[in-house]
Amino acid sequence: MTHDFFVMxxxxxxxxxxxxxxxxxxxYALWPANKEKFDRAAKSIFHDQxxx
Amino acid sequence: MTFDFSPAERDAAIGTSFVAILIGVVMMVSxxxxxxxxxxxxxxxxxxLAFFGFAKDYNKPQAQPYSRDVYYDTPIKLGILLSIxxxxxxxxxxxxxxxxxxxxxxxxxxxxxxFGRIRPAHTTAVIFGxxxxxxxxxxxHVVQRTCRTSLPGRYGPIFILLGYNLFCLLAVTGYFLxxxxxxxxxEPEWYADILLTVVWVGYFxxxxxxxxxxEEKHIYVANWYYIAFIVVVALLHIVxxxxxxxxxxxTKSYSAFSGVQDAMTQWWYGHNAVAFFLTxxxxxxxxxxxxxxxxxxxxxxxxxxxxFWGITFMYMWAGSHHLHYTALPHWVQTLGMTFSxxxxxxxxxxxxxxxxxxxxxxxxxxDNATLRFMMVAAVFYGLSTFEGSFLAxxxxxxxxxxxxxxxxxxxxxxxxxxxxxxxxxIYSVVPQLWKRERMYSPALVEVHFWLALxxxxxxxxxxxxxxxxxxxxxxxxxxxxxxxxxxxxxxEAMHPYYIARAVGGLLFLMGGLVCAYNxxxxxxxxxxxxxxxxxxxxxxEGAA
Numbered sequence: 106m107t108h109d110f111f112v113m114x115x116x117x118x119x120x121x122x123x124x125x126x127x128x129x130x131x132x133y134a135l136w137p138a139n140k141e142k143f144d145r146a147a148k149s150i151f152h153d154q155x156x157x
Numbered sequence: 158m159t160f161d162f163s164p165a166e167r168d169a170a171i172g173t174s175f176v177a178i179l180i181g182v183v184m185m186v187s188x189x190x191x192x193x194x195x196x197x198x199x200x201x202x203x204x205x206l207a208f209f210g211f212a213k214d215y216n217k218p219q220a221q222p223y224s225r226d227v228y229y230d231t232p233i234k235l236g237i238l239l240s241i242x243x244x245x246x247x248x249x250x251x252x253x254x255x256x257x258x259x260x261x262x263x264x265x266x267x268x269x270x271x272f273g274r275i276r277p278a279h280t281t282a283v284i285f286g287x288x289x290x291x292x293x294x295x296x297x298h299v300v301q302r303t304c305r306t307s308l309p310g311r312y313g314p315i316f317i318l319l320g321y322n323l324f325c326l327l328a329v330t331g332y333f334l335x336x337x338x339x340x341x342x343x344e345p346e347w348y349a350d351i352l353l354t355v356v357w358v359g360y361f362x363x364x365x366x367x368x369x370x371x372e373e374k375h376i377y378v379a380n381w382y383y384i385a386f387i388v389v390v391a392l393l394h395i396v397x398x399x400x401x402x403x404x405x406x407x408t409k410s411y412s413a414f415s416g417v418q419d420a421m422t423q424w425w426y427g428h429n430a431v432a433f434f435l436t437x438x439x440x441x442x443x444x445x446x447x448x449x450x451x452x453x454x455x456x457x458x459x460x461x462x463x464x465f466w467g468i469t470f471m472y473m474w475a476g477s478h479h480l481h482y483t484a485l486p487h488w489v490q491t492l493g494m495t496f497s498x499x500x501x502x503x504x505x506x507x508x509x510x511x512x513x514x515x516x517x518x519x520x521x522x523x524d525n526a527t528l529r530f531m532m533v534a535a536v537f538y539g540l541s542t543f544e545g546s547f548l549a550x551x552x553x554x555x556x557x558x559x560x561x562x563x564x565x566x567x568x569x570x571x572x573x574x575x576x577x578x579x580x581x582x583i584y585s586v587v588p589q590l591w592k593r594e595r596m597y598s599p600a601l602v603e604v605h606f607w608l609a610l611x612x613x614x615x616x617x618x619x620x621x622x623x624x625x626x627x628x629x630x631x632x633x634x635x636x637x638x639x640x641x642x643x644x645x646x647x648x649e650a651m652h653p654y655y656i657a658r659a660v661g662g663l664l665f666l667m668g669g670l671v672c673a674y675n676x677x678x679x680x681x682x683x684x685x686x687x688x689x690x691x692x693x694x695x696x697x698e699g700a701a
Contacts, residue, residue, distance in 0.1 A: 130463055134460075143462075146377055146458060150449055
């Protein structure tokens with residue numbers, strides 16, 4: 106657990122883990138099957154009146 | 158305003174009032190300093206007031222028993238009113254600080270009113286008082302509406318709001334008394350920090366519990382931003398405030414960190430406070446109230462998801478740009494600079510998403526000052542995030558650091574973005590909550606809009622000018638290699654800009670007063686509609 110170890114960790118694996126997370130987020134957002142769900146969600150705020 | 162608690166919640170409310178009284182007594186008995194005694198007395202008084210407030214309705218029958226189908230709006234109303242009250246106080250103190258910088262005699266020879274004490278009173282009042290209460294109130298509003306379910310209980314959210322405001326009061330009065338741990342935006346001392354931790358964990362559970370009860374399968378994106386705000390602020394607050402008090406009867410404590418580690422922890426906190434308190438939460442506000450007022454769904458829901466994860470993961474690394482040219486290792490500075498530049502992508506994706514949502518609704522932006530507040534907020538969000546990425550570049554920072562440019566940048570974000578989106582949300586939500594057809598005076602909303610915009614533009618331009626002049630004067634060398642200007646000369650050069658800044662701040666304060674008056678008249682007017690009517694495209698007619 107030295108300083109050099111943490112520097113190595115953040116400079117190498119830190120990069121890969123962020124790219125990996127970015128990949129997951131983009132795949133989730135752009136997955137064709139999710140389109141309908143997102144469209145519905147975007148319009149959902151117009152149906153929430155004070156009385157349910 | 159009645160809380161309408163269940164019998165068990167009434168007991169819990171009375172019980173926690175006694176706990177506050179007890180904490181106050183213990184603090185006063187064990188106190189070794191006058192400031193600590195004062196804060197003990199404040200806990201005590203707060204507990205007594207809460208006790209009488211809750212005891213008043215103890216035997217009243219419950220008007221509306223708890224049901225998932227009935228939204229609980231009392232904490233939202235309370236939060237909005239507290240937010241406006243803190244706004245007026247915070248803007249007033251802020252403008253006082255501004256005049257004080259132009260005319261140093263305005264401390265009136267008192268210790269409590271010196272710059273070092275009223276400046277954090279201003280920042281805490283506007284960020285935590287005005288911003289925090291508005292975030293809590295709108296989060297309770299948005300989460301109930303988008304999840305189509307009620308808050309999980311009634312005392313929880315009220316406890317959170319009251320506890321949070323006690324924290325803000327302890328913080329601000331502490332500064333006047335000279336109590337501070339000297340960490341920017343984390344000035345309150347250990348006992349106030351413990352109170353905030355308890356409150357915040359409660360907030361986290363109430364919010365998650367509401368989401369767990371949702372009747373809508375997908376969690377609307379605004380809630381994601383609110384969750385990020387709640388989770389990350391908890392994390393930041395706990396880690397940055399790790400400290401050991403010198404005694405349990407004294408205000409003073411020492412940080413668990415020292416030297417450059419302390420500085421890095423503080424700016425990891427400080428920049429993420431900007432990111433998750435002043436950005437993520439307010440983006441949550443924007444993603445709900447802006448499309449709602451425009452009557453159009455968000456331009457790209459997919460882009461809102463990608464920018465959410467971009468903002469969440471990249472902001473965490475940007476804090477070290479506050480420590481350029483310090484003892485912090487060079488590579489850590491470079492890391493912060495790099496992430497700050499990349500952050501422009503999700504930031505502009507969010508700002509662009511908001512503005513593109515308005516395509517097809519520009520006539521509403523023209524006619525409706527509430528929506529115009531939110532449009533200007535998106536523009537300033539884009540401007541200040543661009544400026545932020547730019548200032549984080551190390552050589553640029555060598556010119557801007559320690560100058561008024563930073564103050565200008567912060568206010569372009571805090572006034573132009575945070576306050577504008579908040580006022581947009583307030584004008585949307587007030588008629589809806591108090592069941593009025595619209596705000597008392599749409600003309601006054603218009604007046605507020607132009608006062609706020611003029612104030613912000615004057616403020617930001619004044620600080621850009623003074624900051625860049627300062628930076629240049631501090632680095633101008635003569636032929637002999639000595640500094641051309643003394644510090645006092647740069648100070649004299651600032652004087653006209655400081656007056657301009659104070660005038661800008663005054664306009665902004667006047668706008669806040671107009672808002673408070675309008676909200677007051679809206680609430681006290683007798684015109685109640687049975688149901689908030691919506692036009693066919695879903696625009697709240699009352700939001701004009």
